[in-house]
Amino acid sequence: MSKQFEILEKETVYQGFFRLENYHLKHTLFKGGWSPTIQRELFRRGDCVAVLLYDPIRDEVVMIEQFRVGAILREEPAWLLEIVAGAVEPGESAEQVAIRESMEEAGCAIQEIQLIREFYTTPGGASEWLSLFYGRVDTSNVGGIHGLDHEDEDIRVSAVTFDEVYQMMEQGKIISGIPIIAIQWLYIHRDEIRANAGIDL
Secondary structure (H helix, E strand, O other), X not given: OOOOXXXXXXXXXXXXXXXXXXXXXXXXXXXXXXXXXXXXXXXXXXXXXXXXEEEOOOOEEEEEEEEOHHHOOOOOOOEEEEOEEEEOOOOOOHHHHHHHHHHHHHOOOOOEEEEEEEEEOOOOOEOOEEEEEEEEOOOOOOOEXXXXXXXXXXXXXXXXXXXHHHHHHHOOOOOOHHHHHHHHHHHHHHHHHHHHOOOOO
């Protein structure tokens, strides 16, 4: 089967910090032939980066907490526990963004960095493509309030033991998808990372 799609019409509905586009398109069907013309809105977001900051010596994860407008429609508080993340600016690589955002949002200098995985976050309606990294850091002086004033960032930073972070995830206190993926990855690879850092397990 040849998988194809055809864009028949595209309109920019809104252009601001993000962009919303309206598409009329059709695509081939698994049973053969083509779909009727369908209409979809697409939330346009450039490439993004998230980085799991972890100190294998102290066995601590850097967690950030900040207000998220996407969480205001539910009863739970709109302040979410997350990991450092940000958008790729023109001329930047994903790795450069991970290093920059780690300093801006958490005051952390990355000692070594590793790409975990790249994936779409919500392809049902958004174009965001995310590069998820592991960054080794020293958490001995991590903490406080961080973020850029001109981006209205108000970010509380803390270093939390892995066992505590994992329990927070299991208890439903971490409800954002990207940190859940990152913590599960660390659960799988933690012993290897710590052994490579010279920890006698």
